[in-house]
Amino acid sequence: MPPPSAINVEAVTDTSGVTLPDPLSAPIKSNEIYGRRRKAEKAQWGVAAPADSASFRHCAHDHKPKAKRWDHRFSAETLSRKGNSLKQAAKYLGKPGLISLGGGLPSSEYFPFDTLALKVPSVPHFSELETQDSGVVISAGKHDLAADKSIFDISTAFNYGQGTGSAQLLRWITEHTEMVHNPPYADWRCTMSVGSTSALDMALRMLTRRGDFILSEEYTFATAVETAAPMGVRVIGIAMDEQGLLPDSMDAMLSAWDPSTRGARKPFVLYTVPTGQNPTGATQDTQRRRDIYSVAQKHDIYILEDEPYYFLQMQPYTGPGAPDVPPPSSHAEFLRSLVPSLLSMDVDGRVMRMDSFSKVLSPGSRIGWITASEQVVTKYIMHADVSTQGPSGMSQLILFKLLDEHWGHAGYLDWLIHIRLEYTRRRDVILQACERFLPKEVVSWKPPMAGMFHWLRINYPSHPSYPAKSIPELEEEIFMTSIAHGALVMRGSWFYADKEARHDTMFFRATYAAAPSERIVEAIRRFGEALRESFGLKGVNGHGEENGKDEDGVKKV
Known part of the structure; x- marks a missing residue:
């Protein structure tokens, strides 16, 4: 059932006495945006037209402080970049009457x-x-x-286009960022990326050198580690709890950092997924984010805020049989319900936020964007202009037609409310299946607040083969037993930030993002069987049966 429309409708007439919005107030309402757009010349929308996201902002930002400069943190590669000289000529294409024989378009x-x-x-x-x-x-x-x-x-x-992406879609992205996050410093900018993994690759090349460490959660997005490794950059894990990264642990590690012992200079980059973290599903609350930002200020850390799951924040989990929490009734209520981003707290310009359409519209679009200070975005664009050259124009056109011309900002927020409810339903399905089928004496979990992942902690010390078998051996046994029962869940060790560090926990990651509800339930039932077999537990399999095979011919216990 679709959610109720959450469009904020406000009547505006051409009569006298209309109260105009305060130009310093932000974020603005979704239905105010199009009426406040500046008139643009047609040349601004032409082929390979240059674009600056600052020209698309609606509210005044000059009263805010300027961002900190990061010259002391840029890599030699980034400091040496001069941009794409051929693309500099594009700024003249809008000149009336100009006949171009210049560009290779x-x-x-x-x-x-x-x-x-x-x-x-x-x-x-x-x-x-x-x-x-x-x-x-x-x-x-x-x-x-x-x-x-x-x-x-x-x-x-x-x-061909610019490294920024097209002006048409960049305008929509800038408006969205201003409405949702309203960065608290003056010279923030947006520019498009070819998805967040590409953005991370560029950011690491901009900010690190071979031999560096960067900080992250102790369990992290495996591809982030694999992106850094060929650059000679290692990821060092910070201890976590159910809300994610622990700021005190981060502070202690940085305060005690000894370059001679560690063999590397003190880290100054933090890579974090604050919302629905992959793989743990952890979500940092507002105070946790403020505390992390304070530690970053203390140690002059630059934060890479990777937020593909930000709009997959779900309704509170109420448990089996409990009434559902009503969905947000307006855009304002929906936006207030979101945990504030690190970008929205960033008074220094020390956050590069990486956004993506991958989890909310389509991964195949390969379109995302970063928000950072003008200095950082300028360096990023110089890199993009000689590498990715910006995201696919075909994808940009598709998203522009959907987001700008068809849905508008109001319709997009309604879509986000819709998928919030859809993911809430899926999350509740997997949690209820876990309550029904998993042996709680050996596995435990916390209900995720956001994202796609359910993180299952295994009480491995109660395994009859421990400590004769090591943690990795027991993890392998449980994993292969689950495969034999016909259920694939991901091994927690695949997400270690630092595989050389000591690990005394065991987890498995399940996702509720794609499989139909009945298959989610069946997979959890099979995983429960695998756990009972591996741990030598007695009990029925959830169907009142003690052995045999299920409808797919997979062994039951």
């Missing part, structure tokens, strides 16, 4: 595409079935800009 005459058509949901009818029945077809033509039908078309989007 192919003519759109030779693009074998005339129309792009997409069937998408209308607000608030977001389900697959509703989209099939009542979805809206939106389309983009080849020359819509020239015909004044749209500010973005195939001839523009399918050509």
